[in-house]
Amino acid sequence: xxxxxxxxxxxxxxxxxxxxxxxxxxxxxxxxxxxxxxxxxxxxxxxxxxxxxxxxxxxxxxxxxxxxxxxxxxxxxxxxxxxxxxxxxxxxxxxxxxxxxxxxxxxxxxxxxxxxxxxxxxxxxxxxxxxxxxxxxxxxxxxxxxxxxxxxxxxxxxxxxxxxxxxxxxxxxxxxxxxxxxxxxxxxxxxxxxxxxxxxxxxxxxxxxxxxxxxxxxxxxxxxxxxxxxxxxxxxxxxxxxxxxxxxxxxxxxxxxxxxxxx
DNA sequence: CCGGATGTTCACCT
DNA sequence: GAGGTGAACATCCG
Numbered sequence: 001x002x003x004x005x006x007x008x009x010x011x012x013x014x015x016x017x018x019x020x021x022x023x024x025x026x027x028x029x030x031x032x033x034x035x036x037x038x039x040x041x042x043x044x045x046x047x048x049x050x051x052x053x054x055x056x057x058x059x060x061x062x063x064x065x066x067x068x069x070x071x072x073x074x075x076x077x078x079x080x081x082x083x084x085x086x087x088x089x090x091x092x093x094x095x096x097x098x099x100x101x102x103x104x105x106x107x108x109x110x111x112x113x114x115x116x117x118x119x120x121x122x123x124x125x126x127x128x129x130x131x132x133x134x135x136x137x138x139x140x141x142x143x144x145x146x147x148x149x150x151x152x153x154x155x156x157x158x159x160x161x162x163x164x165x166x167x168x169x170x171x172x173x174x175x176x177x178x179x180x181x182x183x184x185x186x187x188x189x190x191x192x193x194x195x196x197x198x199x200x201x202x203x204x205x206x207x208x209x210x211x212x213x214x215x216x217x218x219x220x221x222x223x224x225x226x227x228x229x230x231x232x233x234x235x236x237x238x239x240x241x242x243x244x245x246x247x248x249x250x251x252x253x254x255x256x257x258x259x260x261x262x263x
Numbered sequence: 264c265c266g267g268a269t270g271t272t273c274a275c276c277t
Numbered sequence: 278g279a280g281g282t283g284a285a286c287a288t289c290c291g
Contacts, residue, residue, distance in 0.1 A: 125288055
């Protein structure tokens with residue numbers, strides 16, 4: 001999926017194109033896609049006759065508010081392959097592991113507007129989901145807005161691998177597998193280091209690279225445009241010092257890092 | 264043909 | 278309590 005960068009692009013698409021349009025229909029044909037006791041009937045009941053008034057994002061969760069916050073909010077998650085489509089515009093040009101096709105069979109959720117347009121979630125692998133009134137308190141601080149002090153606090157004195165802690169959505173929301181590897185590569189930090197073992201200087205370096213990486217890959221066009229990810233596909237050597245990249249499983253995810261300069 | 268892939272959740276271990 | 282593992286979801290790509 002979509003990590004924070006892609007979801008932010010979905011948020012902008014929704015903000016620019018979906019607000020203020022009356023909802024007349026809700027089509028949620030796949031019960032599996034509705035999470036946390038959300039039902040198709042409940043969604044229709046809650047959304048028909050209202051309009052979206054704000055598009056917000058925390059981490060990888062997109063939240064559409066209704067009627068100025070007076071109505072229920074709608075939470076959209078995109079898993080690894082979910083795409084937001086409004087009318088015929090998609091929120092991103094490309095996702096790394098998703099075909100460019102949008103087969104109608106993959107439309108897991110559709111909102112019909114009074115003007116004839118629609119907002120859809122198209123998701124081949126069904127890893128995303130739709131929630132009415134999502135519990136946003138379960139998510140940690142957004143990775144695009146975290147302060148150095150907040151970052152230090154969430155690393156705490158944990159003995160969990162640094163990478164696992166950064167990807168813990170309940171503590172820091174928005175970083176996925178690719179972005180996390182890229183940030184740690186740029187910061188020169190070993191993903192397997194215990195999160196609580198960083199010095200003050202290392203934590204500040206991590207924070208600086210976190211902010212810069214999110215901004216830079218956002219401009220380049222996505223989570224898959226990182227230097228490390230590109231290098232991995234082309235020979236697997238560190239773009240900084242030419243060392244053969246190391247491949248491990250950390251925090252349950254395939255992890256690439258440079259054994260020479262990430263310490 | 265097989266393995267793995269931008270994610271989340273849950274059951275089950277240590 | 279803290280972490281780790283593997284399964285499940287369904288499709289595409291190398």
